[in-house]
Amino acid sequence: MESIVTIRNLSKSYGDKEVLRDINLDVHKGEIIGYIGPNGAGKSTTVKIMLGLVGDYSGDIRIFGEDIRDGKVDYKKKIGYVPETAEIYENLTAREYLTFIGELYGMKYEEANKKAGKLMDLFGVKDVYDARISSYSKGMKQKALIISALINDPEVLFLDEPLSGMDANSVMVFKEVLAELARKGKTIFYSSHIMEVVEKISSRIILINNGEIVADGSFNDLKGTTMDSSLEEIFNQLTGFNEHEKIAKEIVATIEEVI
Amino acid sequence: MKDFGVLRFLDVFRGVFEKMGVDYPVMRKILNVKLILDGRRVSTILSNENNKKKVKEDNDKNNFLKSLWTYVLMGAFLILFIVVGDNFLFQMSFVFGVIIFLLMTSLIADFSSVLLDIKDKEILLSKPVDSKTLNMAKILHIFMYITVITMAISGPSLIASIIRHGITFFLIYLVEVILIALFIIILTALIYLVVLRFSSGEKLKDIINYVQIGLAIGMSLGYQLIGRIFNFIDINNLEFNPSPWKYFFPPLWFAAPFELILKGNNQSYIVIYSILGVLIPIISIVIYIKFIPIFERNLQKLNSAEGQTKDKSKVNIFISKVVCKDEEERSFYKFATSMLKNERTFKLKVYPSLGMAIIFPFLMMFSMNRSQISNISNTKNYLWIYMVFAMIPNILAFLGYSGNYKGAWIYETIPIKNKAAIYRGTVKAAIVNLFVPVFILVSLIFLIIYKMQIVEQIIVVGINMLLFIIIEFKILDKKLPFSKAFEVTEGPGGYNIIIGILIMGVFVLGHYILTRIPYGAYIYIPVGLIATKAVWKKCIS
Numbered sequence: 148m149e150s151i152v153t154i155r156n157l158s159k160s161y162g163d164k165e166v167l168r169d170i171n172l173d174v175h176k177g178e179i180i181g182y183i184g185p186n187g188a189g190k191s192t193t194v195k196i197m198l199g200l201v202g203d204y205s206g207d208i209r210i211f212g213e214d215i216r217d218g219k220v221d222y223k224k225k226i227g228y229v230p231e232t233a234e235i236y237e238n239l240t241a242r243e244y245l246t247f248i249g250e251l252y253g254m255k256y257e258e259a260n261k262k263a264g265k266l267m268d269l270f271g272v273k274d275v276y277d278a279r280i281s282s283y284s285k286g287m288k289q290k291a292l293i294i295s296a297l298i299n300d301p302e303v304l305f306l307d308e309p310l311s312g313m314d315a316n317s318v319m320v321f322k323e324v325l326a327e328l329a330r331k332g333k334t335i336f337y338s339s340h341i342m343e344v345v346e347k348i349s350s351r352i353i354l355i356n357n358g359e360i361v362a363d364g365s366f367n368d369l370k371g372t373t374m375d376s377s378l379e380e381i382f383n384q385l386t387g388f389n390e391h392e393k394i395a396k397e398i399v400a401t402i403e404e405v406i
Numbered sequence: 407m408k409d410f411g412v413l414r415f416l417d418v419f420r421g422v423f424e425k426m427g428v429d430y431p432v433m434r435k436i437l438n439v440k441l442i443l444d445g446r447r448v449s450t451i452l453s454n455e456n457n458k459k460k461v462k463e464d465n466d467k468n469n470f471l472k473s474l475w476t477y478v479l480m481g482a483f484l485i486l487f488i489v490v491g492d493n494f495l496f497q498m499s500f501v502f503g504v505i506i507f508l509l510m511t512s513l514i515a516d517f518s519s520v521l522l523d524i525k526d527k528e529i530l531l532s533k534p535v536d537s538k539t540l541n542m543a544k545i546l547h548i549f550m551y552i553t554v555i556t557m558a559i560s561g562p563s564l565i566a567s568i569i570r571h572g573i574t575f576f577l578i579y580l581v582e583v584i585l586i587a588l589f590i591i592i593l594t595a596l597i598y599l600v601v602l603r604f605s606s607g608e609k610l611k612d613i614i615n616y617v618q619i620g621l622a623i624g625m626s627l628g629y630q631l632i633g634r635i636f637n638f639i640d641i642n643n644l645e646f647n648p649s650p651w652k653y654f655f656p657p658l659w660f661a662a663p664f665e666l667i668l669k670g671n672n673q674s675y676i677v678i679y680s681i682l683g684v685l686i687p688i689i690s691i692v693i694y695i696k697f698i699p700i701f702e703r704n705l706q707k708l709n710s711a712e713g714q715t716k717d718k719s720k721v722n723i724f725i726s727k728v729v730c731k732d733e734e735e736r737s738f739y740k741f742a743t744s745m746l747k748n749e750r751t752f753k754l755k756v757y758p759s760l761g762m763a764i765i766f767p768f769l770m771m772f773s774m775n776r777s778q779i780s781n782i783s784n785t786k787n788y789l790w791i792y793m794v795f796a797m798i799p800n801i802l803a804f805l806g807y808s809g810n811y812k813g814a815w816i817y818e819t820i821p822i823k824n825k826a827a828i829y830r831g832t833v834k835a836a837i838v839n840l841f842v843p844v845f846i847l848v849s850l851i852f853l854i855i856y857k858m859q860i861v862e863q864i865i866v867v868g869i870n871m872l873l874f875i876i877i878e879f880k881i882l883d884k885k886l887p888f889s890k891a892f893e894v895t896e897g898p899g900g901y902n903i904i905i906g907i908l909i910m911g912v913f914v915l916g917h918y919i920l921t922r923i924p925y926g927a928y929i930y931i932p933v934g935l936i937a938t939k940a941v942w943k944k945c946i947s
Contacts (some may be wrong), residue, residue, distance in 0.1 A: 198532045218699060223534040234528040236439065238446040247439050251432060251533040279446075 149176045150212075151303060151334045152197065157206035159192060166192050167204070168358040179325060179335045181349030183342070183378075185386050189358040190338050191231055194305050198228055210303070224252055227296035231307035231338070233288065237281035241267060241291050244280060245298060252299035259298060266294045270317065285312030293321070304328070307338045322348055346378035356386050410441050412550060426695055429539045436530065436543040441550075476903065477558035480508065484563035489570045494668065495676075498579075498661035502586060505559055506657060509590045512555060514758050517548045521595060522754075541698045548591055556587045571668075578667060582660045582683070589656070589687035592694050599697055602704035620761070659683030729834050734823060738831025738887075742805075745888055746839050751809030755892065756801050756840070763797035763844050768851070786921060788852050788860050791867055792914045794845060798871075799878050799906035801840060805832055806885030807892050814889035832887040833879055837872070845871060862927040866920065869934040870913050873941060878906055880945040 152174040159167040167189045174180060184190050195201040197208060199215055208215050210222050236244055242260065245267075249259025267273045270290045275283060280291060289312045296304060310318050325335055325348055339345050345352065346366055354362040354369075362369055362385055366378060375381045383389060413434055423430050484504060487497045521544065530540055560583045568576045601617055652658060653675075662679030665671040722743055730736040746752065771790040808814075822828065849864045882902070920926040 200527060200531055218536065220534045220536045223532065226532075228532045230528055230532070232528060234525050236443060236529065238443050239439065243439070243442065247435060248533065250435050251530070251535055253534065 150174065151176055151210065153207075153209040154193075154197075155207040157193070157196070157204060157208060159189075159196060159201070159204040166358050167196075170206070170355075170358075170360060172353070172360070172363075174334055174336075176334055177329050177332045177350075179329045179337060179348055179350045181345035181352040181378075182336050182338045182355070183340070183345055183352065183382065184355035185388075188355045190355055191307065193355070194228075194307065194336065194338065198223070198226065198305065224299065225302040227299065227301035227304045229292050229296045229304075229306045229309045233292055233311075235280055235288065235292060235295075238279055240277050240279055241272075241294075242276050244291065245295055248295045249298045254299065262298055263294060266297065267291075270294065270320075286314055286317065289313055290317065302333060304333060304335045305338075306336065308340070309337075310339070310341070310344065318344075342377070342379040342382055352378070354382065354385055361385050410438065412441070413438060416546070423542065426542070427538055428542045429536065432535055433539045433543045433546075436535070436540065437546060440543070440547045474554065474558045477508065477555055478561060480504075481559040482562045484560070485566040488563045488566050494664035495658070495661050498664050499655075499657040501560075501563065502582070502660045503657040505556065505583065505586060506590060508559055509552060509556060509587060510594065511758065511762070513548070513552065513590060513594050517551070517594075520544060520548055521598060537701075538695065538698050541701065542695075545591060545595065545694075549587065552587045552591055553584070556583055575664065575668060578663055582663065585683070585687050586660060589690060592687070592690040595694055595701075596690060596697075599694070599701045599704075602701065653678065653682070656683075656686075659686065725838060729838060730831060732824075732827055732830075734827035735831045735834070738828050739835050740831075742832040742835035742887060743839055745808065746835060749809060749888075751892055752804065752807070752888075755807070756804055759797040759800050760840065760844055763794050764848055766796065767791050767793040767848055786918065788856060788863060789914055789917060791848060791852055791864070792870075792910055792917070794848050795871060795874050795910045795913070796903075796907065797844070798841065798875055799882075799902050801836065802833075802875065802879050803882055803902060805836055805887050807890045808888035809892060811889055811891045814886055817886050817889070828887060829879075829884065833875065837875060841871065841875065862931070863917075863921070866917060866927050866930055866934065869931065869938055870917065872938050873934070874909065874913060876938070876941050876945050877909060881905065 150173050152172065154170055154172040157167055157170040157172075158165070170193065182190055182193075192201060196204050197210065197215070199218075199220070211225065213219065213222055215222060239247070242263065245263035246256055246259045249263065250256060254262075264273070264276060267276045267290075270293075272287050272290050275287060280288060283291065289309065293306075293309055296306070310321065313321065322344070325337070329335060329350070337345065337349060349366065351365055352362065352369060353360060362372075362381070364372075369378070369381050370376065373381050373384055375384055383391070416434065416437075420430050423433065484501050487501050491497060523544070526540060526544070531537060560579070564576060564579060564583075567579050597617060659679045659682040662676045662683060665676050666680045719740075722740055726736045726739045726743075730739050767790045770793055771787050817828065845868060849868070853860065853864065920930055923929075
């Protein structure tokens, strides 16, 4: 199978704090990768390095067979990105924002406008196409972000908590979209803390903890090696966390406590 | 999408940008979006009443224009230096000194946030946009505003120069002014670049603040130097010694071409100055473009994980108990104190004015009274301490703004019994954390100069400062603290400052009269205290 992303011996540290330690990874065409790990494990950093937002790393990264280190930006034309922080120019309307992003990807205004309008319609938010994004609800904003990541028909998608704020129906549509995209040979990096979703949609799960890959395989592979039945349990076990009940009790006790 | 005339003008230089390695169409699009954004206001949750919105938007738009009038007014003074004589080297280096000073301070205070923005990076650099293009867009974005400000400052004197010295003079002046604007922006960017390069993490944010204060102070001192470079005899008969250190003084570089071209003065130092004036701006641009990738990479440090800071809340809590009796007021005092101390965007805006407030009284005192320095302690020159007040209107107005303005929803959701407590707590926090430290520092220096003879006068000034703060706060149109976004095109200033200065003048006059009354200060102190307390109760509610 064709390798879309190749990562070799990737390490990254901020000062003396090591956030990524010797990551090795091959991602193939059509895979949906559930990229999971506890807060601060290094997920976002990996994605940001691949997008060229963070530099000064050691190791090699090839995307579409090209080394991304030399400051080339052309490979980004075939990438879509929904960042966790959901930064967006809120004072623009969706029409302005999406066509702007489309044009940055090298599309013509008309083409971007048409596509964005159609996608807004399909996501059920056509009526706010010309309203400022600052007036949107969280879910609407998230849809605009997702459209901005899909508008250029990317080969690779990096999604960081893409469903946040969306209603159940939209979530269902979007999950189906992802499956369909994968069938068409797109590669998807899906980062999330909602294990049920990751379990359902991913064809391969990569668990990262303390800057290292601690598990890599399909959900069934992981189930086989850890003897747990859900991804949530696997996650807890591999990250060495088993005190949730005790902590929860203490939290409630503290809330009720009169200090 | 709207197409801006400026951008069509920019198209003329397309080739130049492409030669520099900039992706011109992409840069143009980014600039277009930036200009659209500037024209729009962030509507916060709190200002969502639709009826008022329309009116408000119009008002806000005019804010940048309003602040321009202040610059035009300041620029009008430059006419004097243009028309007064034919000693171009002196006159023009003074004019350029003033322009550089005004530009740099406005740049540091208002545009640093644009230069150090990391939101752009997240959105734009993940698209096929290289950092060179993004940075050029940022620089040009700032350049557009700085050009407008520059024109406002130099406009009056430019017109005067045609009438007085003819068209050639005017053209040189115009070109020089544009070069200066460019030079100042790049210089500021380069300074940040160096700072970003050599420090990391949380410390960096503090260092940038210190650099800003340092720059503000340095600029003020440099401004003073202009007068001293020449030995004053009379305006058309000045001596100039081209000593080596003067080669490092930018206003001279820009003033020299007037001598060279208009008077044919080709003494070697004039030629060297002129060359420097053209060469240095160009070199700085080249260097900057070279270092852009490093700049971008280091910029990321601004966002990197924060180290634990020491918990200083104990002191804070103690002071809050001293200055606030009311529980609610106390909470807002503590909240505001943390915001004032920790919020970077806020500090970027406010710290330079603090630096200026420290340096200004002395600057004015010594430049106005050079002959009296030896026996200064017998004069009433300590009244210059009132220059400290100049910072107050601006800083008070900034209390309404924050980089995290969206957090303001808490004002609506938590049950606050008395809304006045929000303002009282915040103003007190500003007094304790910003105004009092600066005032104490400046007072100490004055007390040393005056060999401790003016303690009672300083106390009077202190009381007056409190009064002034309250009055100013009353005049300002109030926003909930930290509830509005900082934006390039708007900011306090304009009328606000002018009214502030007028009130300040009243205080100075009052104080002067007071010094004529025997024991005036001692009588005033208790009266002033009671008055302050009464005004406080009445005004801030």
